[in-house]
Amino acid sequence: GGIITQTPKFLIGQEGQKLTLKCQQNFNHDTMYWYRQDSGKGLRLIYYSITENDLQKGDLSEGYDASREKKSSFSLTVTSAQKNEMAVFLCASSPSGANYAEQFFGPGTRLTVL
Amino acid sequence: QQKVQQSPESLIVPEGGMASLNCTSSDRNVDYFWWYRQHSGKSPKMLMSIFSNGEKEEGRFTVHLNKASLHTSLHIRDSQPSDSALYLCAARGGGSGNKLIFGTGTLLSVKP
Numbered sequence: 388g389g390i391i392t393q394t395p396k397f398l399i400g401q402e403g404q405k406l407t408l409k410c411q412q413n414f415n416h417d418t419m420y421w422y423r424q425d426s427g428k429g430l431r432l433i434y435y436s437i438t439e440n441d442l443q444k445g446d447l448s449e450g451y452d453a454s455r456e457k458k459s460s461f462s463l464t465v466t467s468a469q470k471n472e473m474a475v476f477l478c479a480s481s482p483s484g485a486n487y488a489e490q491f492f493g494p495g496t497r498l499t500v501l
Numbered sequence: 502q503q504k505v506q507q508s509p510e511s512l513i514v515p516e517g518g519m520a521s522l523n524c525t526s527s528d529r530n531v532d533y534f535w536w537y538r539q540h541s542g543k544s545p546k547m548l549m550s551i552f553s554n555g556e557k558e559e560g561r562f563t564v565h566l567n568k569a570s571l572h573t574s575l576h577i578r579d580s581q582p583s584d585s586a587l588y589l590c591a592a593r594g595g596g597s598g599n600k601l602i603f604g605t606g607t608l609l610s611v612k613p
Contacts, residue, residue: 443600490601
């Protein structure tokens with residue numbers, strides 16, 4: 388088995404601040420994802436990456452940047468945090484080459500913007 | 502933009518009862534559906550997946566798929582309080598690799 392770790396677990400920022408969230412996986416999966424989940428709601432895809440140095444925009448990419456410098460890690464940057472923004476950011480990974488691959492999720496980073 | 506609609510938004514069933522959750526995609530290219538379960542404060546975990554017309558059963562959980570209508574449903578029999586969670590449906594569009602579109606979820610509460 389493997390594990391996905393996300394840091395930090397809780398992130399508090401100020402309006403306009405640039406904030407970075409990190410994700411590491413040891414599944415050796417090729418594809419990694421960043422989702423945003425607002426309270427009690429579904430997941431919205433922000434960015435995904437099918438291999439090292441690849442980036443693909445999801446439906447919610449505006450206001451975010453991402454970076455995949457190595458296979459095991461995927462970072463997400465909130466370029467300018469919005470006041471009253473509260474959400475959980477979930478990182479996930481899945482193997483490539485399998486058409487119907489399950490996505491495995493990390494524990495999440497909970498963001499609060501003051 | 503592809504959408505995945507889930508209904509109902511929330512559902513309360515008595516312990517031992519049957520819970521039925523629905524999910525429909527608006528994208529004719531969808532070829533695979535997943536059901537994920539997310540307990541409060543936890544991350545989503547895959548429950549079941551289906552890509553063929555018909556039914557798939559695993560223990561107390563049954564998933565149906567009608568590809569013509571792009572509709573899938575999840576049925577939980579003999580519901581337990583531990584089944585209380587947010588149930589998320591996800592669909593994969595054809596040619597999109599493993600990119601999934603998630604629905605907004607159904608919040609299930611099983612009352613003892």
